[in-house]
Amino acid sequence: MNIQKDSFKILVLPGDGIGPEVVQQVRRIIEWLEKKHRLSFHLTYDLVGAASLAEYGVPIRDEVIKKAWESDAVLFGSVGDPRWAHVGFDKRPEVAILKLRHELGLFANLRPAKIFDALTDASTLKPDVVRGLDIMIVRESVGGVYFGEPRGIEVLPDGSKRGVNTEIYTTAEIERVARVAFTLARKRFNRVCSVEKSNVMESGLLWKEVLTDLHRREFSDVVLSHMLADNCAMQLVRDPRQFDVLVTGNLFGDLLSDLASMLTGSLGLLPSATLGAMRPDGKCAALYEPIHGSAPDIAGRDIANPIGQILSFAMLLRYSLNRQEEALWIENAISHVLAKGLRTADIMSEGMICVGTEAMGDAILGQLDQLVKV
Ligand code: IPM
Ligand code: MG
Numbered sequence: 001m002n003i004q005k006d007s008f009k010i011l012v013l014p015g016d017g018i019g020p021e022v023v024q025q026v027r028r029i030i031e032w033l034e035k036k037h038r039l040s041f042h043l044t045y046d047l048v049g050a051a052s053l054a055e056y057g058v059p060i061r062d063e064v065i066k067k068a069w070e071s072d073a074v075l076f077g078s079v080g081d082p083r084w085a086h087v088g089f090d091k092r093p094e095v096a097i098l099k100l101r102h103e104l105g106l107f108a109n110l111r112p113a114k115i116f117d118a119l120t121d122a123s124t125l126k127p128d129v130v131r132g133l134d135i136m137i138v139r140e141s142v143g144g145v146y147f148g149e150p151r152g153i154e155v156l157p158d159g160s161k162r163g164v165n166t167e168i169y170t171t172a173e174i175e176r177v178a179r180v181a182f183t184l185a186r187k188r189f190n191r192v193c194s195v196e197k198s199n200v201m202e203s204g205l206l207w208k209e210v211l212t213d214l215h216r217r218e219f220s221d222v223v224l225s226h227m228l229a230d231n232c233a234m235q236l237v238r239d240p241r242q243f244d245v246l247v248t249g250n251l252f253g254d255l256l257s258d259l260a261s262m263l264t265g266s267l268g269l270l271p272s273a274t275l276g277a278m279r280p281d282g283k284c285a286a287l288y289e290p291i292h293g294s295a296p297d298i299a300g301r302d303i304a305n306p307i308g309q310i311l312s313f314a315m316l317l318r319y320s321l322n323r324q325e326e327a328l329w330i331e332n333a334i335s336h337v338l339a340k341g342l343r344t345a346d347i348m349s350e351g352m353i354c355v356g357t358e359a360m361g362d363a364i365l366g367q368l369d370q371l372v373k374v
Pocket of ligand 2: 254255258
């Protein structure tokens with residue numbers, strides 16, 4: 001086997017809740033890759049979310065953003081803690097991920113919803129509806145109502161309050177994320193469905209116009225369709241396999257990706273990559289995180305599913321480090337372990353073997369050893 005050694009700088013931000021324990025399973029896989037002399041990593045750890053609030057009084061320090069800039073990629077766990085739910089928006093743990101996305105210009109959030117054969121029965125939908133499902137949601141992630149101004153809660157003269165958020169998209173913001181979607185579609189099944197609410201929102205109308213225009217100018221070989229977001233939610237449940245790449249704004253992408261994840265069996269299974277613009281050094285800033293949250297209710301009990309986090313690392317290998325082979329090893333190892341009947345609690349079904357976080361990590365490592373004889 002061709003042994004090639006590169007050293008990659010990865011900033012690891014485990015965060016809150018189940019974040020640290022699922023990230024720990026990735027750490028073990030990284031050590032395994034190093035032991036196999038495939039790759040070498042330079043890992044730096046730091047605090048984000050409630051963990052950072054407790055230590056430094058802010059959800060993320062500027063120093064951490066700077067480190068993220070200087071890394072080849074960021075591996076992110078999850079943030080969120082009910083103990084910080086009462087504080088102002090600038091002090092919420094969630095600010096950590098929003099700030100990272102915004103300040104690193106990570107505008108394209110790729111959320112694949114791909115079903116493992118072994119888990120076809122774990123979906124709450126009928127097996128025939130989800131068998132072979134393979135959708136890629138491309139969610140715009142630095143604009144829209146998440147960041148639009150004006151925003152805030154104001155007190156009206158009569159003492160009541162008014163909460164305001166603003167949905168904004170410019171032509172350039174829509175075009176750059178649409179380009180990512182079209183380019184991905186070309187490597188997949190060549191179909192893009194653009195999702196908005198052009199029947200109610202001007203920003204949605206512009207979204208649709210820009211997609212149509214860009215498609216005509218640069219991507220007419222790709223099949224483009226348009227769908228209203230409410231209909232899309234319904235279609236995802238009715239017949240999810242009609243979709244290949246879905247491209248949509250920040251808020252609809254947040255909602256639809258949670259929905260799509262359940263088609264595959266569990267929120268705990270799905271990874272994501274958030275990519276930014278190309279930097280002058282030819283690399284693009286990138287952050288990888290599972291789409292599940294910090295799940296504080298099950299944290300520290302060794303029952304969380306580490307697969308979403310591990311698959312996020314596989315995406316890191318694929319997109320940031322261009323290591324397709326190692327990414328495939330990891331994905332195949334997970335697929336084999338599931339085929340053998342091992343399940344964490346969230347995807348447990350009758351006749352299967354229920355294992356904890358650590359034991360799932362053990363099984364995936366064991367499988368890697370079997371699959372890869374170096
Ligand atoms: C996600 C999460 C975040 C979001 C939260 C934690 C801010 O739900 O990544 O989907 O809304 O984007
Ligand atoms: Mg979400």
